[in-house]
Amino acid sequence: MNAAAFAANLAATLGVVLAVLLAAFAVGVRTGRHRGVDVAWGLAFAAVALTGYPLSAGHGDAARRALATALVAVWGIRLAGHLWSRARGAPEDPRYARMLARVPPERRTRYALRTVYLLQAALVWFVSLPVQLAQYLPQRLGPLAAVAVVLWLVGIGFEAVGDSQLARFKADPANRGRVMDRGLWRYTRHPNYFGDACVWWALFLLVADQPIGWAVLPAPLLMTWLLAFGSGRPLLERKLAADKPEWAAYAARTSSFLPRPPRRRPVPTDRPRNDP
Structure with a gap:
């Protein structure tokens, strides 16, 4: 496996995950509801897979790359679509409402960014390591x-x-x-x-x-x-x-x-x- 290429992929996917979650944060601040982060969770995983697929061209086995990408993308997009249909027009998720109620109103935006969005971005990137590695393994399935x-x-x-x-x-x-x-x-x-x-x-x-x-x-x-x-x-x-x-x-x-x-x-x- 090309370690340098894989390291570059890790950096690129981290940037993509942050972009997805920060976009969700902006929507949450504008609407006053942060339950949309659950939709971004599935989309962020799909974004990781779809980012790594072209970057891993020439490094990983073609079949393994395609299979890993397809499995994650299908799962992530299905999950995001399901959660979006549930969240559309619904009030704030009680989990996030209780979490944000712990802090004064003037601190809630920064608290949400730190404990909801950035934490989930780190989790997405870490949990997605198997699919990122699968895209760079040169061995056949x-x-x-x-x-x-x-x-x-x-x-x-x-x-x-x-x-x-x-x-x-x-x-x-x-x-x-x-x-x-x-x-x-x-x-x-x-x-x-x-x-x-x-x-x-x-x-x-x-x-x-x-x-x-x-x-x-x-x-x-x-x-x-x-x-x-x-x-x-x-x-x-x-x-x-x-x-x-x-x-x-x-x-x-x-x-x-x-x-x-x-x-x-x-x-x-x-x-x-x-x-x-």
């Missing part, structure tokens, strides 16, 4: 690439199907205030987060067939931690627990992350027994 594609399909399938099921559920006025526990949501409380993790482990597999690929293992580990234990699941579940009376029962029977059949409800100890 091996059998592990097929496993990566299958895992990516599982991941984006969970995300897209889960998002669609939830959107239909919320569109029915009869479900107002209720907990979504159908379809994929019957097997995991967060099919979209699980699918997201699968996508990034699939991208890691695109470089795991080479020793240098293991240097970027922290990227999918960090993304999985953020989804399952960091800013993803825990923050969302605290809000759901406060807003939805059915949440406790749903959480007791449904896996928090990895899909599995719902737990059976425990039999009360004072239930009459049918002794012979």
Whole structure:
């Protein structure tokens, strides 16, 4: 691998990520709502892949470059489109509203820039290291690439199907205030987060067939931690627990992350027994 070319790519993608997130920041300041940063999250990943693809021409294997770029671009653009449709015309995301409420109004703009936009820019750049490395590996793809594609399909399938099921559920006025526990949501409380993790482990597999690929293992580990234990699941579940009376029962029977059949409800100890 050409180390100098890869280093130049890292610098270029960092600049692109900053440009996307700073543009989102400008929109957030103008509208007074910062939930658009979630749209920029997916777009920034796609921008990284689409920037690295032409820069890596002549350095990386053509098939590996094309596959890594396509997988990230499709995932990022789909996610951005879905989140944009949800955010259009909606009020501020409660997560960002609570975060910004911690500081005085005169400091909120700088606080949002630092803790929301610049932090997410750093995360995008770091988590995207597997796709950036994949574009510069000169070795031809091996059998592990097929496993990566299958895992990516599982991941984006969970995300897209889960998002669609939830959107239909919320569109029915009869479900107002209720907990979504159908379809994929019957097997995991967060099919979209699980699918997201699968996508990034699939991208890691695109470089795991080479020793240098293991240097970027922290990227999918960090993304999985953020989804399952960091800013993803825990923050969302605290809000759901406060807003939805059915949440406790749903959480007791449904896996928090990895899909599995719902737990059976425990039999009360004072239930009459049918002794012979």
